[in-house]
Amino acid sequence: MSARPFFLMTDPDHFEVCYQINPWMQPRAWKQDPKACLAEARSASADLKQALKDCGAQVETIGAVRDLPDLVFPANAAIVLDGRVLLARFRCPERQGEEAIFRSVFSRLKKRGIVQDIIDLPEGLFQEGAGDCIWDLGRQLFWAGYGPRSSRGALAIIQGVFGQEVVPLQLATDRYYHLDTCFCPLSGGEVLYYPPAFTEAGLAAIHARVAPHHRVEATDEEAQAFCVNAVNLGHKVVMARAPASLKAKLRAHGYDLVEIDLSPFMLSGGAAYCMTLRLDRTSVPSAATLAAE
Ligand code: ARG
Numbered sequence: 220m221s222a223r224p225f226f227l228m229t230d231p232d233h234f235e236v237c238y239q240i241n242p243w244m245q246p247r248a249w250k251q252d253p254k255a256c257l258a259e260a261r262s263a264s265a266d267l268k269q270a271l272k273d274c275g276a277q278v279e280t281i282g283a284v285r286d287l288p289d290l291v292f293p294a295n296a297a298i299v300l301d302g303r304v305l306l307a308r309f310r311c312p313e314r315q316g317e318e319a320i321f322r323s324v325f326s327r328l329k330k331r332g333i334v335q336d337i338i339d340l341p342e343g344l345f346q347e348g349a350g351d352c353i354w355d356l357g358r359q360l361f362w363a364g365y366g367p368r369s370s371r372g373a374l375a376i377i378q379g380v381f382g383q384e385v386v387p388l389q390l391a392t393d394r395y396y397h398l399d400t401c402f403c404p405l406s407g408g409e410v411l412y413y414p415p416a417f418t419e420a421g422l423a424a425i426h427a428r429v430a431p432h433h434r435v436e437a438t439d440e441e442a443q444a445f446c447v448n449a450v451n452l453g454h455k456v457v458m459a460r461a462p463a464s465l466k467a468k469l470r471a472h473g474y475d476l477v478e479i480d481l482s483p484f485m486l487s488g489g490a491a492y493c494m495t496l497r498l499d500r501t502s503v504p505s506a507a508t509l510a511a512e
Contacts, residue, residue: 224276224452225333225499227324229291231257231264232283236486240311241396243488260483264291267457267494270477274452279498281324287316291484294350294399294493296321298361298377300500302335305380307348310368333498338380346373350397350493352385354500355404358428360384364398366391383502386428388421399492401442405451409472411435413442435472441465445481445490459490 234257236249249256268278284290296317298305304325309315328334340346351369353362361378363385365371371387378385388398392415395401401416402425410429414422414436426434437447440462449458456474459481466476481490 223499224271224274224497226271226276226278226450227281227293227296227496227498228264228268228278228494229281229293230283231260231291233285233288234260234264234283234291234483234487235288237288238313240313241488242394243485245486248486256483256486260291263479263481263483264494266479267481267491270457270479271450271452271495274455274457274477276452278495281320284316284320287314287320289314289487289489290317290320292350292487292489292493293321293348293496295348295397296496297325297348298346298352298381299334299349299496299498300354300361300381300383301502303381304329304334304337305346305377306337306339308340308345309347310345328498340373340376344370344373344376346370346377347397349496350399352377353398353402353404354502355410356500356504357404357406357408359502360386360428362386362388362398362402362404364388364390364402367393367396381502386424388424389418390416391418391421392416395442396488397493399448400445400488401437401447403447403449403451403492405435405456405472405474406453407433407472407474409433409435411437411447411449411469413437413447415439416442435468438462438464445485448490448492450491450495457491459485 347368351364374385395416401413403411445459446461449456457477460478
């Protein structure tokens, strides 16, 4: 695979907000004007794709599937590291139909040599992919959220499959139901995170591994704007429209924000990070990967 960051995204053609499985989802707002909402979603998704490409990434787009509106959030499809794919299992019946679709997407990627192994979780466990399990390249570990969606028991499996340390982070509230809504490691070693989303033990685990000068705390306003759900590539951070306070904070750490109006997807409780899945992550970075990071 080339050294360019490689992302999966999903065509938004069948995206809608027609059920509610997290507190942000607003089916009634969508219903007021589904056509306009879909048109906005299409252009928001195109803008995100373009922004990633402008940052030097390659983006592969998978097809939309009718009646699986949340397929637009491929971060939840799997955990991918070193060409190994641990397929997700969704807690909510509304999303379980996505599993077969993502499985066939990964089989096709395997045939093309883009991934090597596809692994299933044991029965009885839930794990919602990279949305709840984020690789921290600098620290060489996975940060893994659990509680609202993913099972605590999945963490030992992740550790076994990838042979990497997994730091458990219990999520304290349904509002921040996936780790990627409240936690984002950055390339310089900083972590952008929203403290109230974590239990005391979770916060202690973060503080034990992230030095104070690397902690970038998001405010209520910044977290609610879905700005922690960001894609970081080198000194660029691609995210939903951000409050000025966050721009200033990240700029002080040397990052440039690339903002996109992702409001149609925020009506479903998601934004930039969860609309993507990175496929080229390796535990040991090559010189080329480091240059691109
Ligand atoms: N409506 C989707 C759900 O509740 C949004 C998922 C967003 N994904 C994420 N990784 N935060 O599952």
